[in-house]
Amino acid sequence: MRPSTKPSAAPVVSVVTPAYNEAENLPLLYAELGKALDNEVRWEWIVVDDHSTDATFKVVAQLAAKDPRVRGVRFTRNFGSHRAILCGLERMKGECAVVMAADLQDPPEVVPQLLAKWREGLKVVWAVRAKREGVSPWSLMMSRLYYFMMRRFVGLKDMPAEGADFLLLDRRVAEALREFHENHFSVFAMITWMGFPQAGVVYDKRARLHGTSGWSLEKKLKLALDSIVSFSYQPMRLISGLGFFSVVGGGLWLAAQLSEPAGLGEDWTRFAAVVLLVSGVQWMMLGVLGEYLWRALDEARRRPRFLIEESTE
Numbered sequence: 001m002r003p004s005t006k007p008s009a010a011p012v013v014s015v016v017t018p019a020y021n022e023a024e025n026l027p028l029l030y031a032e033l034g035k036a037l038d039n040e041v042r043w044e045w046i047v048v049d050d051h052s053t054d055a056t057f058k059v060v061a062q063l064a065a066k067d068p069r070v071r072g073v074r075f076t077r078n079f080g081s082h083r084a085i086l087c088g089l090e091r092m093k094g095e096c097a098v099v100m101a102a103d104l105q106d107p108p109e110v111v112p113q114l115l116a117k118w119r120e121g122l123k124v125v126w127a128v129r130a131k132r133e134g135v136s137p138w139s140l141m142m143s144r145l146y147y148f149m150m151r152r153f154v155g156l157k158d159m160p161a162e163g164a165d166f167l168l169l170d171r172r173v174a175e176a177l178r179e180f181h182e183n184h185f186s187v188f189a190m191i192t193w194m195g196f197p198q199a200g201v202v203y204d205k206r207a208r209l210h211g212t213s214g215w216s217l218e219k220k221l222k223l224a225l226d227s228i229v230s231f232s233y234q235p236m237r238l239i240s241g242l243g244f245f246s247v248v249g250g251g252l253w254l255a256a257q258l259s260e261p262a263g264l265g266e267d268w269t270r271f272a273a274v275v276l277l278v279s280g281v282q283w284m285m286l287g288v289l290g291e292y293l294w295r296a297l298d299e300a301r302r303r304p305r306f307l308i309e310e311s312t313e
């Protein structure tokens with residue numbers, strides 16, 4: 001009997017998978033995990049169903065009934081994959097966790113390489129995408145822009161430039177994550193910010209096997225804003241800077257106009273354009289402040305980050 005199937009032996013690695021409408025992919029991923037890990041390490045698999053509309057939870061329950069290493073929970077509503085990852089990490093029994101998507105874009109064969117780095121003493125090991133199959137040039141560009149901004153503008157320099165959502169983290173990192181109580185966050189940005197020793201292992205990200213991406217443009221935009229607002233006050237600094245230059249520039253221009261014999265009011269259309277422009281900038285500034293204010297209010301409510309509808313245990 002393989003050591004990994006002994007229910008008494010605690011797992012070394014807990015694979016955590018957020019899943020939204022992944023009923024077709026989960027059995028295949030389970031088989032691939034077995035192939036890649038059974039002879040390597042004792043493992044368990046925690047699948048968090050982010051309130052799928054297909055049979056995802058039924059599939060997880062069937063797998064769990066067959067194999068005690070598989071556990072699953074289902075959210076009461078779609079809370080997003082980052083909260084699902086946190087939920088899985090709260091339930092881990094292993095000494096380390098590997099976070100991977102359900103759609104087989106992240107190959108389980110990479111996990112032993114991540115484990116090797118962890119055994120060298122690293123606390124966070126990113127699986128860094130070299131090639132990305134099946135991604136449109138537009139998505140690729142937006143993703144590059146996001147990670148560039150996170151590294152340069154927000155200041156999280158350790159975030160892999162190529163982007164990463166497949167990683168290993170030590171139990172200590174997962175426990176430290178429980179100290180964070182915020183509701184609007186990127187779990188990957190939070191892990192980078194914590195500052196544990198990190199490294200990367202390069203792999204080729206495959207195309208999604210079945211189904212479509214659960215990340216709509218709206219969800220991506222929300223995540224980008226959350227990532228900036230929760231780690232940076234640069235947008236507010238930018239606003240102050242813009243305001244300062246606007247006041248100085250406007251004052252100088254007004255002085256120049258007043259010294260002319262024709263004075264103000266001759267070309268009112270140009271004046272109207274300036275008013276529109278300035279008020280537009282001000283609305284944008286209010287919007288930026290609103291992003292911070294709304295998040296501060298929402299955090300003050302201290303609502304739970306997720307609610308569980310059912311679980312396989």
Ligand code: UDP
Binds near residue numbers: 020022081084
């Ligand atoms: N996911 C989730 N909730 C969502 C959207 C996605 O739990 O609202 C899961 C999804 O099932 C997958 C992982 O998060 O396991 C990554 O999402 P996806 O593959 O759809 O995103 P992409 O690869 O296109 O960035």
Ligand code: MG
Binds near residue numbers: 101103208213
């Ligand atoms: Mg995917």
